[in-house]
Amino acid sequence: MDVAGNNMDFWSIHLYDFPSIGGGQKKLRSGSNVEATLDMMEQYSYMSFGEVKPFVISEYGAQMHDYSNQQWSPYRDWLHLKAQNAQLMSFLDRPNNIASAINFVIVKAEWGYNNGIPYNHRLMRKENEPTSYTGQWVYTDMVKFYQLWSDVNGTRIDTFSDNLDIQVDGYVDGNKAYVILNNLNFTDEEIDLDVIEIDGLSIASLIKKHLYLDGSNLPQLLEESIAVNTSTVTLNAESTMILEYTFSNAILIDETTTETKYYATTYLQPIIANQTTNFQVNDVLKSTFGEAVLRVGLGRLHGTSLQPTIKVNGTLIDVPENWRGDNQTQRERFFGVLEIPVPFSLIQADNTVSVEFGDTGGHISTLTLQVFNFSSDLRNLTLDVQDNKLAPSIKLYPNPTKGVINFKGAVNYNNIHVYNIAGLRVKSFKKNTEIDISELTNGIYFLKTDTGYHFKVLKNNCIVFEVVVHLLI
Template sequence: MKLFFINFTKVLALATILVTTKVEAQTAVTIDFETQRYLNDVSELDRTKYFNIHMAPGKDYEDQDMEDLKEWGVTLGRSFWGAFGRYNDYISQNGLPSDNKIMVDGANSINSLKNSSHFKYVTKQMVVTDHPSAMIRMEMDTDEAGKFAAKYFKYNYEDDFRPDYYEPVNEPFVHADEFTENGKYTEAAVRRKTAEYFRDIGKAFKEEGLDTKVVGYSSAWPSLELWDFEHWNSRMKMFMDVAGEHMDGFSTHLYDGINVKGGDTERSGSNSIAILDLIETYSNIKWGKVKPHAITEYGGIPVTENNIYSDIISIQTIRSTNHLMFELMDREDRMLISIPFNTGKSPWFYEANDWEPYGANLWRPDKESIVNNKPTRYFYTAKRFFYDLWKGVDGTRVRINTNDQDLLVQAFVDGNKAYVCLNSLRRENQTVALNFVSGLGNVSKVNKRSLKIYKEESPIYSDEDITNPQSVTLEPHETVVLTYDLERPVIFSKKSVRKEYYSEDHMKTIAANEKLTFSFKNVELDAANGEARLRMSIGRKHDKTKRPSVKVNGVTVSALNNWKGYDQADREDFFGSIEIPVPHSLLKQDNTVEITFPDDEGTVSSVVLKVINIYNQTQRVPFRSDIDLPSTIEAEDFDIGGLSIGYHSLNDVNEYGKYRINEGVNIKDGATNYDIVLNESEWTSYTVNVDESAVYKLAVDGASDSDVSEVVMTINNESVSAPLSFNADMNTAEATVEMPSGNYPIHLISQTGTATIDKLAFTLESILTDEIAFVSGDNEVESGTTNTYKVSYNASKDRDIVLELWGDAFLLGSARVEVAEGTSEIDIDLSIIAEPVNYQELELVARLVKRGSLSTLNIAEDTFDELNYNPILSSDDNLRLEEQITLFPNPLNGHQEINLRASSRIQKVEIIDLNGKVVDTFSFDLSANQVKLDLEGNYQNGIYLVKIISENGTTTKRILIR
């Protein structure tokens, strides 16, 4: 699709920051399976960073237990038994052990482990930690303690099973009061001493050359905003200042509910984002890079009155786990590991509590199976549904967006499977439209897995095959995983690369009407299209505004009036991240963001700039020259670009060593030239140029190297004909194909068996006469209502008409209707799924496509690229001066329309310049709550007052005309 946009002025020409009432746009996700998504340089989902369990292998676990974890794709883990725990009693009596004792004990420990029944399940992926009481001794030399810990890890493990992570003690700062020795030390001194332990342990590990990463401090209660951010200053910031240089990552525990201290509040959503953003920002300031996170515990902590097991109580934690995991997945490029607090069997608990399981357990003992005071059988708790839900989800990230802050989304492709994952933060039902903006290919089956969690009812987990849905309804906090079985793997034609930038300006105190400035330097902007957002994290009292005036490079943009998750009303202060959409075209290499609040108090803790550049697969170029159809293409002349761009090969080796010997496609001598050999699922790409949409006869010369082979030609992942079959002798398979106009790659894929291909010949049969056009000149886009557009069309066969509203690189609204062969006109209703706010470049496109096609290539199209977006000004808004400026396009065709709405009936409106001169007057004999003004006067650029006279009095608004 051609994305040509009119460039208005360097103001947000099509945006408004005043809306009458909050009009809920339809919730939707936009999924682009042709665009591979990168988080910096990470695209593949690493399951070992997310789908873990808080346990270590041991004598309590049967082979079947470990096999079940493997079947789920679950990895380990975290264990409480480290250097200080092992030697706790010894240290109390004798001090730190000698190197010789550590070596002898270590050799015995290794031998014992190797002879255990569970050694086969021991892996390097493990976080080792201890209770604070095992380590913290206020008089101990922390340098010597660090060397001891390093020696322990050196001699107690062999290289192939030494744990990847060491978190010396768990949640130490919330236990600081236990080490004050009756007032001899302050809690602050205990925290400082603890940080020194971590510092010297990190130093010693590096001096010993250990590959184990040291992380800390495992913050149990990261309410950074408390006491005007003194919690941040006295805990995590202090830890980073003292120990951070020697840490490989920073560990934080994120919980909804009460974790040791604090209130029964929620971190999932904007709060957890603000916490991690501040840690990353300060890391970047101190070391010029973001040190990664180790989220060694996270989830939810339900309130219980007893230890009696129920599915209802057990599953409550998983609601929070899913919320938080969706957010953590967007930080994989700076994530060492994250471990949901789902534990194993915990005999220490059930043996002391009448065989009732620990609340975090995945397994629970069968009370009817107790023999010799030991369970002989276990059941799974309701937590198993978390692992059932996510079983098999893997692969490469795909570009996916949503307009709803309370909807979390992820999408992946893995071979012949595609996954769309949705998670609702809302407390009411929501229906989510699924908008696929590019081809997914032929879908043979759709499966829906769903986990619904209720406060006072048993959870409902479902796993069922369904018809391909256009929308999904989510209950509060529900998670849905849609699995699409594909006939063939997806082929990417674009990539989106997300990079995040941190300002050195942070922790800025808010004062009324004082500008706070944040700079972002060396921003990469080497793509024509893209997305950008600011994440502004603030800590303020609840009665203070959360929507300041924001300018990016001198241009006003609008902060969203919503944020991820709940309103935080049960917290002492609001502390959360609020997003601010920014037009990609506003950005420069060096950028200045100005934030102004109208009221005092509070802090802007961090501002992060997220930039997503969207690229075509520019590495793909024709092998010889542009291939203009009609033409004959030699199969060996596939595109240059290498693996996954010019071709897909199972081993990336040319096993025959002919012609293009450094490429991974099998090329052999043919009868007259060269032939290629494609094993099942392998493909080659050919970039063609089609001047006009047309029907071609496709003839492919090939043979089967197996009993039978079939190849298929695709455009944008969609088959253009039935499979082409070959037998053992070289033969020609033919098909009639429609080729849309444009310059694009086609792909020849071996769908069944192994095929030898000589050449592809395209012969023109007829030019397509399909046409589409907007009938009326109505190029108005109105928010809060359904927009109807009339289009005329001439369809050579049954087609679909797709109507799309684009803002920069965002799909803001779409509609699809089926039309029959012939010529006619049709009215199409377009619903706005995202407000056209903060987008400089709008385009409304009508596309005529193949019936059911999701391809971005069109048989015919028409475009409006000069649009009026009519905002609604409300006289009911009690807005600040900066928010009382509405921006809209230069008057088009000599006039501009404004809609006004009020709770009382409007009788008269005057437009007044800043010299007090009345420029326009509008009187209404039939007063109404909503009126439309046609500004037909000779307006100059500048600010004007809009004086609204209604039954309830007079209100004045300000507008800006440029």
């Protein structure tokens, strides 16, 4: 970028996972490592050239070193499939910066046939493989990527997940809505679909496409119609699911959310124990309603802390204990992004962000502030549906609260989870334990039980308003 940046219209890079290298090691980029890489290039581009030049991801996917000299297998295709989907979700989060992204899959690649071993990344194979390189041309399992995504179309809509390891995106096209879910975890996850707000529309049909690895190490693409009132789905480990909702009428999009990224004036700062590093993020524009996410890129050796103390304009904020993807323990070091919700009220035109660690080593690679300006109070419209049919007599008190929350009325549950305004889970409580959110910063929070109750509460010392129990549909 230093040598040729002035003459470049875009940045071209390759991004690959290494899901099986050196005898089964996983050295993955999908998730926070991809985020940190792109954030680093974006910020340096902006600092050096006054603009974030677009990216051309001229190759992405996975390199399967442990299988490179072996015959074709469905499992080897799976290693590439799961990487394609995870990385594509990161690219879709940057529609204004990604000019092109090319999934590295060659059609037949006969030029790569070498010493009896066909080329790895192929869309087609000989039907008698792996026994012999004979027969008609048929598709490899790589085709499942295109079959999975074939119907997705439309206008991108606002989506969010309370779990950073569950990537989510959504699109609306006429009377259809597509919700895409990708699991970065190595374990299955239960996904709650009750958070889909349909605002009076009825669902005519619901189709689920699920690309996953079965118990025989074979990639499967299951497509089936499921009940329109389905409340949960199981998203298999490292799998991708696309839910196609067909509604009774066309979906009206009459609200907007506009994302702007603001980059700190400095980058690549060394981490020294108990020493505060200050960053300036200036010229921020914010509307009446919205939300903000602080993105802190970190490069640190394993064993050092990934939990900094962070203040925004002098106010301490909560730092999640999770990030996208794995812990990168089989890479030399962790390089990833911490995504930290910031109360919208704290954001100013010019902002000082202080970051401090309790141990020495590594660098803060980047600091970026994502600001989402809403056309109205969108998150409350989504999360505060006025549906009081479940139990109209149940309320929380005191509300506002300084910390401890009680129920008026009987609420049956085993676990209750607390979400911030960005939809991220910040605390959980078991039944018969005190619900105390005093350590959280002031602001609006949403409480949800595992039995379907939803509440809104204000942690503050003033402003009284009523909370209504509701179900999100």
